[in-house]
Amino acid sequence: MDHEVKILVVDDEDRIRRLLKMYLEREHYIVEEAENGEIALQLAKEQDYDLILLDLMMPGMDGIEVLQQLRKEKATPVAILTAKGEEANRVQGFEEGTDDYIVKPFSPREVILRVKALLRRTSSTRYLQTNTQTKNILAFDHITIDHDAHRVSVQNEEVSLTPKEYELLHYLASSPDKVFSREKLLKDVWKYEFFGDLRTVDTHVKRLREKLNSISTEAGDMITTVWGIGYKFENVKQKQ
Template identity: 45%
Template sequence: MQDIQVLIADDEKEIRDLLQKYLQREMYKVDVAANGEEVLRLFDQKKYNLIILDLMMPKIDGIEVCRTLRNKTNIPILMLTAKDEEVDKVLGLSIGADDYITKPFSINEVIARVKAHMRRFLILGSNGSSVHEETMIKFKNLTIDVKKYTIMKAGEEVSLTAKEFELLKFFASHPEQVFTKTQIFRQVWGSEFVEDDNTVMVHIRKLRKKIEDDPSDPKFIQTVWGIGYKFVGEKDES
């Protein structure tokens, strides 16, 4: 099994040390950074598989670091936020973070989320695929290549983050089925820790902007009022 490289970025040494200690126990290779500039420098020097990124950091804050990283990579980015930073949490998700963890956090929750994100990212990003899993999911004007980890809309490649890809793949693999926000979170994020609806809602909104002709009148990912969401698409059997 390949070494999994994790970068932890937080200006509080106690949090860096705690996360590093427990992630190393899980056999991850862990580096730490105390500010945004250090994150970007380390990222350019080494290939990481996942980043835990504090929202409030000196020199360059987590939002700007996340935005910069998203222009370079689709690896999972988990943001650490304080409970009173609701607007910033939504902003972080909207510019590319895959998930957020609220301080003070349970270390078991962090480990569970890291494992879930890495399991999904490494499977989706690998060159292999399950024998029983479709490697190409085709709908009219939309093609999902599970093996190559790419999305094509009307012949043009669409750039998605790892979590956006997982979300779309989940929906497209279960057409016409209605899922609640909680069901979606548990299936795509792989965690029982559901704090609120923002994570699912923000990712669906971002995904609609990328795959829908008119995000305000979505044809693929439709809202089922009072319940949740479903994926609707005309299958392309060619």
Template identity: 65%
Template sequence: MLDRQQVILVVDDEERIRRLLRMYLEREGFVVEEAGDGNTAIQKAIESDYDLILLDIMLPGLDGMNVCAGIRKMKSTPIIMLTAKGEEGNRIHGFELGADDYVVKPFSPREIIYRVKAILRRSSVTAYLTENTSSIIVFPNLCIEHEARRVTADKQEVHLTPKEYDLLHYLALTPDKVFSREELLKEVWHYEFFGDLRTVDTHVKRLREKLSKVSLPAATMITTVWGVGYKIEHPK
């Protein structure tokens, strides 16, 4: 059990949505803060250390996409996007900006709670320390320090979002093993009933892009096995 209550920022311009989410989240023991517009949201998100942010896309002032991009320049706080737009292009754009998950309105509050808990479970250092996993994984061009959740490529630190780190670490635990997208959604995102396979593709793309900025050999370790999934290929 955590020693403190986890704090979630709910960002939505509709008071009834904020009130609904607050009610369900507080029932689960979370502390909830609110913001009703994009400018307030980005100020709060940067000034405070939230455990997770529920972020609506359609906001007055800065929209949710711009808020997400602004937060990602400063922090790696987990972000779940909330939107009435269900088109695939909007989901992918949200992931490319650094969102960890995406829920389309109208949503089930129970689904929101499920997704919130899944992300917090995987992004919590406390949760990781209870797992029987290697604390440091070292490849010629890549080092993953598990307890610190720190990744370095060619001795330069790579700043990843919680979900990007989770995915990289999970693949690195078993080099050369191919994981299907379905497996990765289940094991990394804990989605047995919900989830878009494109989520995995988008996170792999972002991982490669971030690694390639400091180490092309590290980036190319993440290999696509066409028609199957992904693996980390141990350098020969």
């Protein structure tokens, strides 16, 4: 790997930060720490992290507020750290653009497995964007999705998507013109059956459309609402 993975650990408990740092560094990741939301947001804006592990409940600026502010500027992958009894907050976290959550108390092994899985599928992890020729490409008139590189292009301009936004787009585009219910999308994209909020899907579709529309309204219009059912990726004309 020609890129050293850099992770920001954000938690107001020193013990948790040290524990996570120790286990992540064993995997040869570069780890930086922030003890509150204000410091975390400043670091996240100034630097490019491959992943942020973000505690949900912190005094002052909490994890949700950090995520809201960060998503206005960056698509950095975020995994929220949350206690078991905070389901409503976790749902809000997904609505605001988190990519995964890790429930406290957690096992270090689970954290490492989740971190590795998130890094593998993230659209903004540079080591996934290799220069080798790829064939795993979905090419349409207005959108090109290079799945091997997790890269989305609209009119030859790369679109910065969060991992979940990318997964949602790729999932829909992999079955053009097929209608998916919100429940189906929540289950397959978020792997999230036991407590899901359908607003999570709507919020991500809205954000995804906005990002595509900022380059091409034709691209944004390819994600179509099917009233009373869900969403589909409308295949205008697939390139040969």
